[in-house]
Amino acid sequence: MSSPLTTASPAAPASTSGAGRGAPRLRGTRRHSPDRPRRSLLLTVLTSLIVLYTVVPLVWLVINATKTQAGLADSSGMWFADDFALWDNIRDTFTYHDGVFTRWLLNTLLYVVLGAGGATLLAVLGGYALAKFDFPGKRGVFATVIGAVAVPGTALAVPTFLMFSKMGLTDTPWAVIIPSLVSPFGLYLMWVFATEAIPAELLEAARIDGAGEARTFFTVALPLLAPGIVTVLLFTTVATWNNYFLPLIMLKDPDWYPLTLGLSAWNSQAETVGGEVIFNLVITGSLVTILPLIAAFLLLQKYWQSGLAAGSVKE
Known part of the structure; x- marks a missing residue:
């Protein structure tokens, strides 16, 4: 009885070691950290499709801007032609029809500076007041702002035209600038941003120190609102820069056209009898x-991202 036990005892460690080497290891749980986020194949595919949808038209635009009118018809849309005519096309664009493109560019800048700049200013003042002051009818204002955000601008274009025609403001720059001053989405965004970005205690401390409301706003609140201001400014600038339908029904004089309407008029020349084809x-x-617009987004990207993320994390 004792001998089997004696012979089996030296083999026990070997069998245990062999079992340890031959047994399958349990797969450890992979930990995901902010530095190594979880990868999703579906999300990667969807993101790639969105990138292609965004980048391909831009690539097509850059490639075909290097072609002459004849080169557009003789070459593939996604590759360069034999002749490189980008600089000639840029020169002809700014000199065609007595340089009207430059006038349209200046008109667009005018509408953006006064319209988008004014809309941002009103959104900042209104959002700060709605976020930090209590007054009768505040709930009604909130409902009105939310309802205005849900209404598309094209639905208000015809009533706006009828109102401006009664006042004799159609076919003037004010017919584009004044409607651009109203930005319900910008007001709502500044309202939400000011609520989270400006502590009430900071305002109370400034008032206790004797600062008036104007000084409190410009010296205390305004620096804290900088990311939100840049975000609203970008949105209103893009909306005003790309505005097409409102100038279409408000303006008849080509000298007051923005770039969107002017380029559409150039494109329509091919459909008129005797019109010059200038697709290049x-x-x-x-x-x-x-x-x-690309330059504005690249230069103000960090402010825009911080403005969108503000209020998402509370300490």
Whole structure:
């Protein structure tokens, strides 16, 4: 009885070691951290499709802006032609029809500076007041703002035209600038941003120190609202820069056209009898038109991202 036990005892460690080497290991749980987020194949595919949907038209625009009118018809849309005519197209775009493209560019800048700038200013003042002051009818104002956000601008274009025609403001720059001053989405965004970005205790401390409401706003609240202001400014600038339907029904004089309406008029020349076909200038003008927006987003990207993320994390 004792000998089997004696012979089995030296083999026990070996069998245990062999079992440890041959047994399958349990797969450890992979930990995901902010530095190594979880990967999703479906999300990657969807994001890639969105990137293609966004980038392919831009690539097409850049490629075809380098072609002459004949090159547009003789070459593939997604590859360059034999002749490189980008600089000639840019020169012809700014000099065609006595340089009317430059006038349209200045008109667009005027509408953006006064319209988008004014809309941002009103949104900042209104959002700060709605966020930090209590007054009768505040709930009604909130419901009105939410309802105005849900109404598309095109639905209000015809009533706006009838109202402005009664006042004799159609076919003037004010017919585009004044409606652009109203931005319900910008007001709502500044309302939400000011509620989270400005502590009430900070305002109370400034008032206790003797600062008036105007000084409190400009010295205390306004610096804290900078990311939100940039975000609203970007949204209103893009909306005013790309505005097409409102100028279409408000303006008849080509000298007051913005870039969107002017390029549409150039594009329509091919459909008129005896009209000059200048698709190469339309494409080049479209490329020149989007460059300021791309530059604005790249330069103000960090403020825009911080403005969108504000209020998402509470300490």
